[in-house]
Amino acid sequence: MxxxxxxxxxxxxxxxxxxxxxxxxxxxxxxxxxxxxxxxxxxxxxxxxxxxxxxxxxxxxxxxxxxxxxxxxxxxxxxxxxxxxxxxxxxxxxxxxxxxxxxxxxxxxxxxxxxxxxTLYRTSCVSGLASKILARKDSKILVMVGAGALAPHLIKAHLAARPGLQRVIIWNRTMKKASDLAAELRKRDEYKGVCFESDENLEGIIEMGDIVSCATNSEVALVRGERLKVGAHLDLVGSFQHSMRECDDEAIRRGRVFVDNEGALVEAGELVGAFERKVIEKEDVVGNLVELIEGAKTGRRDEKEITVFKAVGSGxxxxxxxxxxxxxxxxxxxxx
Missing domain, CATH: 3.30.1780.10 (ornithine cyclodeaminase, domain 1)
Incomplete structure (x- = not known):
């Protein structure tokens, strides 16, 4: 400091x-x-x-x-x-x-x-820090939903936070972007021992993810909560408007929800929509990133719990x- x-x-x-x-x-x-x-x-x-x-x-x-x-x-x-x-x-x-x-x-x-x-570094590292606190320590498979500019940074941040990850599976609406990103990451010497691949079967790979990270501008839910495996950590980065949502209500209902800051409660489409539809109440959001770091709020409580982290960024x-x-x-x- x-x-x-x-x-x-x-x-x-x-x-x-x-x-x-x-x-x-x-x-x-x-x-x-x-x-x-x-x-x-x-x-x-x-x-x-x-x-x-x-x-x-x-x-x-x-x-x-x-x-x-x-x-x-x-x-x-x-x-x-x-x-x-x-x-x-x-x-x-x-x-x-x-x-x-x-x-x-x-x-x-x-x-x-x-x-x-x-912004690419700070956004991905906020998610990485949340993953360090909330994801299971034995996480092996990371699913990356989206292959835009933020995706490689998110992958690197999750690998830094959870070095036990062994496999990264990338999905994108345009599959060539996903396969190109996987090929690019395979060339990096620092990731030897990590398998990078792409897959067009989104629902199938969601079921495999110990960590599922999303960075899209989708207005249609991509991650269906019923597909999340027991003990998964869901990282939502893309939405910042009410019209956007990267997961459905079932994912929010099944998970213990955390946010990077209070702005997510009024900006993120997944949460605002869930509040409006009475899937959860604002009071059901467990806490923010600072509270997790300080230990004021408990993160993962057991290996079977699903955790959800929604970030919208802050100054x-x-x-x-x-x-x-x-x-x-x-x-x-x-x-x-």
Whole structure:
């Protein structure tokens, strides 16, 4: 943790590229950082609701600010994200992001960094941390539902959190994307001993998953709760609007449900829909990630229990990830 007179007094703002973030962060190190830092700083970081502006009928600009009121964590930051879904016709990503980090002591600009890559790491590592706490210790099979930009990060985060995983099965609506991702991961030296494969039979592989991780924009439930095996851990990352849902009501009913933060109770389609249909009440959601880390709420109680973790993201983990990138960038004496 930075002290009040340490890194934030760096004289000149720095730019930290996507390549630099990849060289600075590992999923294991960021999971550890969240585990140790979230309980210390979450109560002192202010995160207003994200601001969403329509810049055209189909395009939008999102602003996500956060700032610390504690001198022991002297940072504030803003993530800026553009959503241009029509970019697919130009063979360009639909989402682009930047993160700007400031000193909360002096207000000076400290760094600008690639917000897209930062978000991929922080999102996957929040899920990895939840998996470390909630998934069975003897988990062997990870099922990855979705093969987009977030999928390889989620796979790496779950492998870092649960190194006993031996098999990863990937499903995607476009199966070529799933098979291509499996082939890419098979080439990585650090995953020797792990079997990567793709399978188009989604219901069949759901039944096999000790951990089932979902990162899609689906508005139709993909994971049917009746298919979840006893003792499974279900990780839901994709939905952030009421119209989206990656699992059905039965999955929510069967599982003990946890969230990354309270925003999930009002944003996530799986939960909002379940509340409206009286499948569960808000009070049935057991707790959030900080409460799990602190032990204020009990995670997995036995080997047969199904656990569900729903994440929607927050400015707290954004600024914690940016802090780690910035401080390590300075330690390494980098100059992009």
């Amino acid at each position: 930075a002290s009040n007179d340490s890194y934030p007094n760096s004289a000149n703002p720095v730019f930290i590229s996507a390549d630099s973030i990849h060289s600075i962060l590992t999923h294991k190190s960021l999971i550890q950082h969240f585990h140790s830092s979230l309980p210390k700083v979450s109560s002192t970081i202010h995160t207003p609701l994200r601001q969403n502006y329509n810049v055209s009928p189909s395009s939008s600009l999102l602003l996500m600010p956060s700032w610390s009121s504690s001198p022991s964590f002297p940072y504030m930051g803003v993530k800026l994200v553009t959503h241009f879904p029509q970019n697919s016709a130009l063979n360009l990503p639909g989402i682009h992001g930047s993160y700007v980090l400031f000193s909360s002591t002096t207000g000076q600009t400290l760094a600008a960094m690639d917000g897209t890559v930062l 707290v983990v954004d600024v914690l990830a940016a802090q780690m990138v910035y401080e390590n960038f300075l330690k390494l004496g980098r100059n992009d």
